[in-house]
Amino acid sequence: MSKAENIDPTPPLVRIRGLRFRRGSRWIFDGVDMDIPRGKVTAIMGPSGTGKTTLLKLIGGQLRPDEGTVEVDGENVHALKTPDLYRLRMRMGMLFQSGALLTDMSVFENVAFPLREHTGLTESMIRKLVLLKLEAVGLRGARDLMPSELSGGMARRVALARAIALDPMMIMYDEPFTGQDPISMGVLVQLIRRLNDAARISSVVVSHDVTDTLRIADQVHVISNGRVVESGSPAQLQESGGDWTRQFIQGLPDGPVPFHYPAASLREDVLELPA
Amino acid sequence: MIGFFAKLGGWGLQALTRLGRAHLLLLSMMRGLLEILRRPRLLLDQVFSVGVLTILIIAVAGLFVGMVLGLQGFYILSRFGGETALGLMVAASLVRELGPVLTALLFAGRAGSALTAEIGLMKATEQLSGLEMMAVNPEHRVLAPRFFAGFLSVPLLAALFSMLGVMGGWMVGGGMLSVDQGAFWNGMQNGIDFREDIINGVIKSVVFGFVCTWIAIFQGYDCVPTSEGVSRATTRTVVHSSLAVLGLDFVLTALMFS
Numbered sequence: 001m002s003k004a005e006n007i008d009p010t011p012p013l014v015r016i017r018g019l020r021f022r023r024g025s026r027w028i029f030d031g032v033d034m035d036i037p038r039g040k041v042t043a044i045m046g047p048s049g050t051g052k053t054t055l056l057k058l059i060g061g062q063l064r065p066d067e068g069t070v071e072v073d074g075e076n077v078h079a080l081k082t083p084d085l086y087r088l089r090m091r092m093g094m095l096f097q098s099g100a101l102l103t104d105m106s107v108f109e110n111v112a113f114p115l116r117e118h119t120g121l122t123e124s125m126i127r128k129l130v131l132l133k134l135e136a137v138g139l140r141g142a143r144d145l146m147p148s149e150l151s152g153g154m155a156r157r158v159a160l161a162r163a164i165a166l167d168p169m170m171i172m173y174d175e176p177f178t179g180q181d182p183i184s185m186g187v188l189v190q191l192i193r194r195l196n197d198a199a200r201i202s203s204v205v206v207s208h209d210v211t212d213t214l215r216i217a218d219q220v221h222v223i224s225n226g227r228v229v230e231s232g233s234p235a236q237l238q239e240s241g242g243d244w245t246r247q248f249i250q251g252l253p254d255g256p257v258p259f260h261y262p263a264a265s266l267r268e269d270v271l272e273l274p275a
Numbered sequence: 276m277i278g279f280f281a282k283l284g285g286w287g288l289q290a291l292t293r294l295g296r297a298h299l300l301l302l303s304m305m306r307g308l309l310e311i312l313r314r315p316r317l318l319l320d321q322v323f324s325v326g327v328l329t330i331l332i333i334a335v336a337g338l339f340v341g342m343v344l345g346l347q348g349f350y351i352l353s354r355f356g357g358e359t360a361l362g363l364m365v366a367a368s369l370v371r372e373l374g375p376v377l378t379a380l381l382f383a384g385r386a387g388s389a390l391t392a393e394i395g396l397m398k399a400t401e402q403l404s405g406l407e408m409m410a411v412n413p414e415h416r417v418l419a420p421r422f423f424a425g426f427l428s429v430p431l432l433a434a435l436f437s438m439l440g441v442m443g444g445w446m447v448g449g450g451m452l453s454v455d456q457g458a459f460w461n462g463m464q465n466g467i468d469f470r471e472d473i474i475n476g477v478i479k480s481v482v483f484g485f486v487c488t489w490i491a492i493f494q495g496y497d498c499v500p501t502s503e504g505v506s507r508a509t510t511r512t513v514v515h516s517s518l519a520v521l522g523l524d525f526v527l528t529a530l531m532f533s
Contacts, residue, residue, distance in 0.1 A: 057404075060407075060408055062404060062407055062408070082412075086410035086412075087410070089407070089408055089409070089410040090409075090410045092408070093408075094405070094408040096401045096404065096405055097401070098400050098401050100400060100401040100402050100404065100405030101402075101405075102402055102405075103397075103400070103402070113409070114409045114410075114411075117410075117411050117416075118410065159405075162409075
């Protein structure tokens with residue numbers, strides 16, 4: 001299967017070319033090329049520790065790559081000056097794994113926060129907008145609760161309401177399904193798809209949850225060992241003949257990603273023989 | 276031997292890098308002053324949590340330190356028949372040294388550690404990253420108000436500490452030990468010099484407030500975002516602040532009174 005190519009004539013919303021990034025001496029990304037199309041749900045999948053969250057931080061300009069470029073809506077993220085980067089971020093929403101709600105503010109205040117920071121709207125207008133955003137995620141009735149009073153799923157929905165407060169062009173979801181019960185999971189899956197289609201935004205979902213991510217994604221990029229190993233539609237990926245993708249999609253315990261962490265042979269270890 | 280020097284060099288480079296980061300953060304917080312001037316409410320909220328909530332420990336400590344000074348001072352001075360100088364002794368000790376130093380140490384333990392833990396936890400729970408992604412600079416919006424609140428609060432808390440300390444000294448000297456009250460207050464009024472004693476004490480507390488709050492905020496912002504990392508950062512805040520206050524006190528005293 002080929003890597004993502006511009007099948008769609010409209011330019012991609014995010015264009016990543018030759019991305020290299022390392023932490024210490026370990027290369028997290030070693031030449032990643034990736035396109036994220038407009039108006040679709042794009043999933044970035046891979047096992048834990050492959051740098052999926054790091055990729056979102058690189059797209060959002062929170063980390064700088066060692067080499068390569070990341071363009072969002074035609075702007076080279078890492079060449080922007082801080083005010084321009086902040087202007088770009090106002091058009092990007094991000095849902096963090098933990099929700100990242102401000103713990104000293106109520107649900108209402110959290111959703112109102114970006115509106116108060118970046119718009120000169122009146123309080124009555126902000127109130128209406130916040131209630132509408134909370135209605136969209138089904139939590140209008142929870143507006144007076146504090147983050148400590150919310151369940152994990154509710155916190156993520158509030159964070160989602162906050163992420164869409166400024167009507168962004170794209171939303172990045174960092175492991176939105178981790179640790180969710182089936183009901184919360186179903187709600188989140190439905191919300192991501194519905195928001196993407198109703199508000200005509202582009203969604204980037206980073207996850208290792210195969211079933212639910214493939215259910216809502218239009219396009220999937222699978223990354224491993226610092227590279228994109230496969231890209232395509234969920235159906236294409238499920239029929240993939242690649243060993244690595246098959247192991248990941250089917251959850252096989254052994255394969256290109258070995259069950260055992262690299263070590264000396266069991267005989268040497270148990271009998272304490274010199275290596 | 277080479278390994279030892281390599282380790283030493285690595286440690287030195289790491290320390291210098293951290294120092295550089297701390298100064299960059301300070302610069303950024305200074306730039307955040309514009310944001311505070313635009314929205315003073317941010318500062319007022321932090322003055323409450325950093326300063327007002329520290330008043331109780333400062334007041335109680337100041338009162339007891341003054342009472343102990345009164346007691347100890349009386350026993351020493353009475354050996355030479357100099358009890359009438361008790362007021363001067365208590366006030367000079369508090370205004371010049373104990374007020375600024377002990378206030379800063381208590382501030383580092385109470386408010387400084389709380390600041391580090393709060394900022395460290397905000398980092399661990401991705402709240403600071405969340406702000407960045409909402410196009411809000413956390414150094415201006417979160418850190419700068421806390422920095423200026425600490426910087427402003429310490430001199431005021433030191434003044435409160437000294438004032439209550441003098442009251443404590445007077446309660447013991449004038450109340451329990453029958454030192455002449457007129458002599459107590461007169462000695463203080465005549466012996467304490469506004470510029471030499473009070474202004475120098477205020478300068479000390481301003482410097483201590485600046486350093487303690489800077490250390491607390493940097494440790495929180497620079498910590499490893501795990502429970503262990505936050506715990507270590509909180510410990511470092513108290514240790515580094517205390518040592519910085521004691522070291523700077525010596526330097527400032529030498530400069531001021533030499």
